[in-house]
Amino acid sequence: MIIPYFFRNIVPRKEQRTGQKPLLAVLAGLTWIQWAHFFTGWLAWTCDNIDFYSVPLSVNALQVEFNKSTTEITTTITLTLLFRAVGAVIFGILSDRFGRKWPLVINLVLLSVLQLGAGFSQTFKQFLAxxxxxxxxMGGIWGLASATALENLPVEVRGLASGVVQQGYAVGALLAGCINLTLVPDTKTGWRSLFWxxxxxxxxxxFCRAALPESEVFLRARAAEKARGTDSAGRTRVFLKETKMMLKRHWLLCIYAVLFASGFNFMSHGTHDLYPTYLQVSKNFSTHNATVSTIIGNCGALVGGVVAGMTSQRIGRRLTIALFACIVAAFIPLWTIPMSFSALSVGAFCIQFGVQGLIGVVPVYLTEISPPGFRATxxxxxxxLGNMASSATSQIEATGGENLRTTIVKNGELTNIPDYAKVQGIVVxxxxxxxxxxxxxxxxxxxxRFEKHKAAFEEGAGQEDVFDLEDNHGEKDSSSSRPVSLEGEKGKV
Incomplete structure (x- = not known):
């Protein structure tokens, strides 16, 4: 049932692109609660990446602090990415079962505590743990943030919203770069001030998320179940049963999504994690210039995310992703070959325009192809899981650079250095x-219109399949019937 669908609909059908209101009119009609939910989802993902990019920006300082090699320091990046899948499972299940609000609040508070603790680490083992x-x-943030930001928005703005939300990734890296550029050099604590x-x-x-109400879509689904007389324990039993049914029915889709996530995460981490070190070692940049170039690249990411999100609303998610992947391929030479600051910064802007433009479509794409009731999990x-598969990207590049070396003129002499440029070009x-x-x-x-379908704790949620739908308006052909309305009305899905 799923496999034949893989080979059609490269461009959205006409009925999928019609019946939608003009973008500006829809934006003007959003309530302040919708705007606030969108903002808090974006902010959560931004904070996640400020905290994550504290390590890539501090690799050289951490080497000095703990007397470790580049490869050993990048082990911390690998471990962070490896354990993200655990958090995604835990907090995704909590969110789909109990709501978007408090699981995200708890996640952010605990994230803050650990980031604070990392800044106080005295040994490498403490820092690693x-x-x-x-x-x-960190793994719990993305699914909850994207669900919070997107599920209460009209379908007409989800492409643009997806691009902006995902660029919390770039904004986080950009803000971390600005803090590293301005605050860190002027404090006695150095790299620790970035973490704090x-x-x-x-x-x-x-605090921002705690001040806002629960997702309206989730509240309606919970109210409908209460109206049917289902108590909390009953909803939990149904949730577990429907989760098993979802995995049984959609295992092939799960494999596909993980493979896709692995690919774009290799691309993302391949262009980001070792980039400041690459500029300093392979291109002989100062720490200041390497940070500035990173910031320029993240500006390209912001532009790419918005452009790709809007483009995907018109020509479809897949075609947009493929188009922006080709943009990345076209600019790899400009990103790796030059030696000057200006040329490499232009290359960084263009590469991140393509990479983060592509990834900007990912939140809405994965949300749309998900079993509708499991939009967080x-x-x-x-x-x-894609992050886990790509978790060793920075170590692959660091090890590859150590084994694939080149020479540059440094302080008037030829110096043998790791060829991170060539290695990153191959990986990307x-x-x-x-x-x-x-x-x-x-x-x-x-x-x-996934908001018209059942929540994960409603009977039949695990059997709902977006690929069975004849159109994108929550309607299905007459051969199948399932309760669909979040208000508890009965009808054809």
Whole structure:
């Protein structure tokens, strides 16, 4: 049933692109609660990445602090990415069962505590352990943040919203870069001040989410179940049963989503995690210039996310992803070959325009192809399993650079250095090819109105399948019937 769908609908059908209101009119009609939910989802993902990029920006300082090699320091990045899948499972299940609000608040508070603790680490073992635990909490953020931001918005703005929300990734890296550029050099504590500042921003995000009500979509679903007389224990039993049914019915879709997530995460981490070190070692940049170039690249990411999100609303998610992957491939030479600050910064802008533009479509794409009742668990877990698969990217690049070396002129002398440029070009090029192939054989459910379907704790939620739908308006052919309305009305899905 799923496999035949993989080979059709490269471009959304006409009925999927019609009946939608103009974007500006929809934006003007949003309530302040919808705007606030969107903002808190974006802010949570931004904080997540301020905290994550504290390590890549501090690799050289951490080497000095703990007397470790680049490869050993990047082990902390690998551990963080490995443990993210655990957090995605834990907090995704809590969110789909108990709501979007408090699981995200708790997640952010604990994230803040661990980031604060990492800044006080006195030994490398302490730092390593805290970053591993940090990975668990970091893994819970993405699925909850995207569900919070997107599920209460009209379908007409979800493409744009997806691009902006995902660029919390770039904004987080950009803010971390700015803090590293301005605050860190002027404080006696050095790299630790970057971690402590990130901790405070995460705590602020937790307070912002706590001040807002629960997701309206989730509240309606819970009210409908109460009206049917289902108590909390009963909802939990149904949730567990429907989760098992979802996994049994959608195992092939799960595999596809993980493969896709692995590809774009290899691309993302391949262009980000070792980039400041690459500029300093392979291109002989100062720490200041390497940070500035990183910030320029993240500006390209912001532009790419917005452009790709809006483009996907018109031509579809898959075609947009493939198009932006080709943009990445085209600019790999400009990103790796030059030696000047200006040329490499232009390359960084263009590469991140493509990479983060592509990834900007991911939240809405994974949400649309997800089993509708599992919009926090399914996208979050598959995204973080992809992160787990790509967790060793920075170590692969660091090890590859140590074995594939080149020479540059440094202080008037030829110096033998790791060739991080060539290694990163190979890794990113391979990831681009993989993403293009996997996305073009994947499903498309452009502008699906997933909010019209059941929550995970409602009977039949695990059997709902977006690929059975004849259109994107929550309607199905007459051969099947399922209760659909969040208000508890009976009808054809």
């Amino acid at each position: 805290l970053r591993a635990l940090f990975g668990v909490l 500042t990130g901790s405070g921003i995460s705590l602020f995000a937790a 399914f996208p979050g877990v598959t995204y973080q 090029g391979a990831a681009v090819a993989f993403v293009v192939i996997i996305i073009m054989i994947g499903p498309e459910k452009h502008a699906l």
